Amino acid sequence: MSEQSSSAPALEPETLQPRGVGTLPWVLLLGAVVLVLLLELALGVVWIPLRDVFSLLLGLESSVDRWHRIVLDFRLPRALTALIAGSALGVCGLLLQTTFRNPLADPWFFGLVHSARLGVALFVVISGSFGSTVLASLGLLSNLGLAISAGLGALAMTSVLLLLAPRVGAVTLLLSGLMLGQTASGLISVVMHFTTEAQSRAFTQWNDGTFVHVGFSQLGILVAIVALGFACSVLLAKPLNILLLGENYARTLGLAVERSRRATVAVAAVLAGAVTAFCGPVAFLGILAPHLARVLFRSADHRVLLPACALLGAGLATLADLIVHLPWSRHFLHLNAMLGLVGGPTVVLLLLRGYGSREAS
Amino acid sequence: MSTGAITLDGLAIGYRLSRRREKRIASDLRLRVDEGQFTVLLGPNGAGKSTLLRTVCGLQDPLEGRVLLSGRDLASLPARERARSLGVVLTERVDTWGLTVWDLVALGRAPHTRWSGRLTEQDRTAVATALAETDTEDFAGRKVSELSDGEKQRVLVARALAQEPAVLVLDEVTAFLDLARRVEIMQLLRRLAHTSGKTLLLSTHDLDLALRTADRLWLIDRRGEVYEGCPEDLVLAGSLAEVFRYEGLEYDPASGRVELNQPLGERVGVVGSGVPALWTQHALERLGFRVDREGGDAVVALVEVEGEEPYWRLHCRDHESCHSTLEDLTRELGSQLQTAVA
The missing domain is CATH 3.30.160 (Double Stranded RNA Binding Domain)
Structure with a gap:
């Protein structure tokens, strides 16, 4: 190695432009989501041919009159809710995993979901707005209030976790989130003690996660909040990529680390809050989507992972909802039970592969 | 006063334990690294090399004094501007979640890219050049987690180079590498300083390697005294023997080795x-x-x-x-x- 060989090295084309992600995974994923969505609209207690589903979606008549009501009034809002809530939770999980440098991070495990529900419970008690009506008939203001209080609840939890994160390891942080989530659940019971019977009945309706009870008016709010969250996530893609290198390297690259972290968890809290306010506690999507996205797209770049997580979350949520609503003769399946069937083993696998032993700094 | 690329102006380093108490490692440092020079910060383990480098990079605040980068106070430089002129390689492990070598090196462009992090033609060329200079092109498509320690270290150097800074600060890059890899990295860095005019400050506790490669030494001892000069001058002045005389070790200027300082026998x-x-x-x-x-x-x-x-x-x-x-x-x-x- 002579020190005089200073001529600029010839650059290979591959080193100038690495092999990208390619369009195939995107086409496959998008196709799968569309397929699941169509099945969600077609299958159920009443099986409706895809041809009729298409014509109904295009505003045409279907061969049986009451199918109009089934597809457009019942199944479509449920399907859209599943798509949007699922994508929000998938993105939320990714934001949390990168910010906390913790592959086990998830809005449910980290207690965001429960603290969001606590926020909702407090809002219900304080405003007394529930009355005897069911959630679907609430006015715009109350719906917005629900979403905001849920977001604030989730934000409180992420703030606590941000304080804990530098001091503890990945698994300890996960357990802290789980336990604080349980504490929030306990507090919800205490709060419910001070409500009227009608209020608490309305609240217990979504003690379990489901996409059934969301009407078009709430869907509008959900779409607006999730769209806002996604827009912010796009802005955060570069800071998140830099954060992959760790705090110190990120700082030497000129990133305002604390500010980026706070912004990221705030977006995650808003997303988790909005979903939880309308769909109740939905588990596992936040941890499944990011890991599947990394495997499917073989990338760690958030400009790839963010849309991938949104699509995967949407697809998984809709698929789980589809399976729940198949005409089972004997069981009534729950959404979280379905997600847990896949999510539980996945988390155990991640733990066994040593992801939990990574430092959480 | 002529300014070098890095100037320490009355710098005191250490940790603030509370509002009143502080642990001071070294005080009133007045040192310089000139442009295009390969300076090695040498000292025994625990002498405070990392603390000094962290302070020079701005990862840690000085207790007193200033760090000047090409004559400008580091503390008052905007973060993005600082990142464009100062590249850093740290000892800490990088846990990259499936990031490829190319992507990792491309993150070095962050201070140059716009909000979305999209790479321009110029950015791609800088990445490719950094890969070529560190001889890491062959594994550009591999995942960082699959590399050996030596390869990983070279990739981290490439990442810092892609940043295109005038100054590179490297903390113990040769630790945990075998002798061949250590020599290879040092040769590479020395070449960078001399051919591309970059200013390099590198810390090591590897005395032999430092003496063979450094243009100048900053020699730090356990009391926080720092001696600077060209390696041979420091040997002749006895500074090296002074700093490394501890715990039964003795630097022998005649053999150029650290000897076990045991009583000589028959x-x-x-x-x-x-x-x-x-x-x-x-x-x-x-x-x-x-x-x-x-x-x-x-x-x-x-x-x-x-x-x-x-x-x-x-x-x-x-x-x-x-x-x-x-x-x-x-x-x-x-x-x-x-x-x-x-």
Whole structure:
């Protein structure tokens, strides 16, 4: 190695432009989501041919009159809710995993979901707005209030976790989130003690996660909040990529680390809050989507992972909802039970592969 | 005052433990690294090398004084601008979640790209050049987690180079590498300083490597004293011996090595020449004998080294024996001296 060989090295084309992600995974994923969505609209207690589903979606008549009501009034809002809530939770999980440098991070495990529900419970008690009506008939203001209080609840939890994160390891942080989530659940019971019977009945309706009870008016709010969250996530893609290198390297690259972290968890809290306010506690999507996205797209770049997580979350949520609503003769399946069937083993696998032993700094 | 690329102006480094208390590692440092120079910060483990480098990078606030980067106060530089002129390689492990080498190196462009992090043609060229300079192009498509320690270290250097900074600060980049990789990295860095005019400040506790490669040394001891100068001047001034004289170690300017500072034992004469004689001396010194190559009268034993395929003849008082390995020889010498004492 002579020190005089200073001529600029010839650059290979591959080193100038690495092999990208390619369009195939995107086409496959998008196709799968569309397929699941169509099945969600077609299958159920009443099986409706895809041809009729298409014509109904295009505003045409279907061969049986009451199918109009089934597809457009019942199944479509449920399907859209599943798509949007699922994508929000998938993105939320990714934001949390990168910010906390913790592959086990998830809005449910980290207690965001429960603290969001606590926020909702407090809002219900304080405003007394529930009355005897069911959630679907609430006015715009109350719906917005629900979403905001849920977001604030989730934000409180992420703030606590941000304080804990530098001091503890990945698994300890996960357990802290789980336990604080349980504490929030306990507090919800205490709060419910001070409500009227009608209020608490309305609240217990979504003690379990489901996409059934969301009407078009709430869907509008959900779409607006999730769209806002996604827009912010796009802005955060570069800071998140830099954060992959760790705090110190990120700082030497000129990133305002604390500010980026706070912004990221705030977006995650808003997303988790909005979903939880309308769909109740939905588990596992936040941890499944990011890991599947990394495997499917073989990338760690958030400009790839963010849309991938949104699509995967949407697809998984809709698929789980589809399976729940198949005409089972004997069981009534729950959404979280379905997600847990896949999510539980996945988390155990991640733990066994040593992801939990990574430092959480 | 002429400004070097890095100037420490009355810098005090250490940690603030509370509002009143602080742990001061070094005070009133006035040092300089000139542009295009390869300066090595050398000192024993625990002397505060990392703290000094972290302060120079702006990862840690100074207790007093300033760090000047091309004459401008580091503390007042906007973060993005600082990142464009100062690249850093740290000791900490990078946990990259499936990031490829190319993507990791491309993150070095962050201070140059716009909000979305999209790479321009110029950015891609900088990445490719950094990969070429560190000879890491071949694994550009591999995942960082699959690389060996040496490869990973080179990739981290490439990432810092892609940043295109005028100044590179590297903390213990050679630690945990085997000798060949250590030499390779040091050669690479030295070449960078001399051919592309970058200013390099690197810390190491590897004395030998530092002496062989550095243009200048910053020598830090455990009391926080820092000596600067060209390596050879520091050796002749005795500074090196001063800093490394601790815990039974002694830097020997004659051999250029750190020796175990154990009390020297009895004199043994070695007669012979060439490489075998040299390693005979080595073996005896390792065992604590003082070697006399003249084979004078004051010796307790005399070793004659003979032949191309060396064999050794040992004379010790009345005893005389022949040995085909140094292990045999030294064992016999030990037992002869033992019986003599008894």
